[in-house]
Amino acid sequence: MSIVSNLRRARDPDGGHNGAFALAAGGLAAAVFLVDTFTDIEGAVAVLYVVTMLLAAQATTGIGLFLSAAICGALTLLSYAVTHGHDADLQSAIRLTGALAALFVTTMLLVKTEAGRLHLVSTNSALKESEARYRSIFDRTRVALWERDYSKLRALLMDMKAQGITDIKVQAQADPTFVDHCVSLIRVVAANEAAREMLGLDPSAGGTLRRAIIPGQERFLDVLQAIMSDDRIFEDRVEIRTHDGENKLVLLSIVFPEDPAAFNRVVVSMVDITQREMALKALAEAQAELTKASKAAMVGAMSASLAHELNQPLGAIVVNAQTLLRWLDRNPPDLAAVRRSAERIIRDSQRASEIIQNTRSLLSPSNSKLEPVDLDRLLVETMALMEHELQRSGVALHIERKSEVPPISVVKIELQQVLINLVTNAIQAMDGAGSREKIITIAAGLADCDHVYIAVRDTGPGIADDVRDKLFAPFFTTKATGMGMGLSICRTTLEARGGKLNGANNADGGAIFEMNLPIEPEVEHA
């Protein structure tokens, strides 16, 4: 009994219905058995058990079918035994075999059909589940999603292609209504919440789409071109106009199906990247500001040196002028001495003016264009600016040229800034550690056929292990008064020109910072 109920449950929920079939099958089986056993009808009455099986198949599955078949077989054999127990002949034996064979074949067919049906059911439910999942993702995600029907548009474009039209842009220029026509062919099948928020409350209307593409019409033509050339994916940054008239930058991505028939449900997604783009822009601006500030800070750090530098010739001029008056006041005036004083005044004035000129060119923001620069000269000129800093700390500076270097294309002021920064760091490192022997060696040469290197080496304490990873990180500093921007800006500056900057320790002590610069930068970044 329990088996039967189990079997029933397998076919639920329409249990009552199944019960009727089971009852009918049982009744029929009983009727066939009675007719077969107790009437004299000479024929394959037992074959009718097949009908019983067909009825049973509506009520049960698998083992139940086998069980029904077994019962039917047993009833057949029982009838045979009762009716032909004593006078079994060949004819009746053949009938028996025929009935049993029919029963067997029917059972097997039923079992096979059942298995196929079950498979179909499970596939179907998986499909339903997947569809539901897709629906829920489609509806819930914050990415704006549409299902759009592009089939008419595709048909139009394919027609055009067949006519030999390949350039959409030319077509759009020739026919001003072309874009509008194309847009009107697109039908929105579905749109999710995010999509409605982005393009308006009624995204199904063609007008919405027409308005949305206004700022990014060029990109829309690219989409058409992609369909025409059978591309699978279209992805680009596109400017769109939202329902409240605001322009937004979105990442538009469309995946076109491989099967042309599936063009009636193409998934289109848009991610708002306006904020991200604005953040990137703000970041770039902040970086530029910081670079400017650090340049000013660098000049500030050098201001003591500059003031001293300027004071020397100015002080000398004052003394010379006063001495000149003394020679003049003599009786008789010593005109030869007056002349010597005047000549010294001229010379010192020129020197003062040169110092000012150099400082100005260092600060000038306009000089950010690439120019061929002789590396040797640049090194000597830049280090002349640092002379007082070097002298004050008692640092000896050596410039070594390892190989013949062609003029390199750089923004002179930028390279100077990086050099001054690295040398200042080296001086401070050696000062701070109280190094006995203070030597800075600047070595320059060819790194390979396209690059030069400039290495600044000191005899300071080197780079501690725990700071090595953070060396170029912004706002990282080991100095009490440092802002931690120097090396970070140096690296950014060089990288913008396709160069590199790395720091390491020397085998024989001290730190070494090596720049690697392309002789001819490929692209000039803004």
Next chain:
Amino acid sequence: MRDIRKQPKEEPGPVVFIVDDDVSMREALTDLFRSVKFNVDAFESATAFLEAANFARAGCMLLDVRLPGVSGLDFQMQLERTGCKMPIIFMTGYGDIPMSVRAMKAGAVDFLTKPFKDQDILDAVSAAIEQDAARRRQDAQSEAVASLAESLTRREREVMKAVVRGLMNKQIAYELGISEVTVKLHRGNVMRKMDVRSVAELVRKAEMLGANSGEPVS
């Protein structure tokens, strides 16, 4: 690099030594001092000065605070250790109060900020030279007194110290455990050897001696 127009060393009188790494400043100052007929000797570095200058000569030094290799202040200390008592006037390109305080504490006579007025530097130099001359006179006197004191016997020195303290012969005799007559004898010798005629004079010379030798007089 030595200045080509510096004064020959044989010329008598005090010398203004200039130590400045800046050639413009060196030349301007040299010419200024020449215009007022001072002897000048200019050097570009402390090392050059130590190697070539005759710093036993009377005079003073104009020293730039910022010097290549060694700072002006370090150089000042270095000179002091070698026993050079030449007055030093510091020059600096920018006013630096802590540095000037340190310099003045270490015995600098003046601290001038470039650019300066010629009269200021001439006044400072004149004052420094005067100070040097005074010190030299005093040193010479102390030396003379010291050489006189050399000839005193141990007992005579004891008697001198007692006299300077203001003791009477009787008290001295008691303190040293000798007769009053002997004290008078030693006292006469001290007055003669120290070349003085009055006790007041003796006290002054003894003080000089004490200041010079570092021994306490009383």
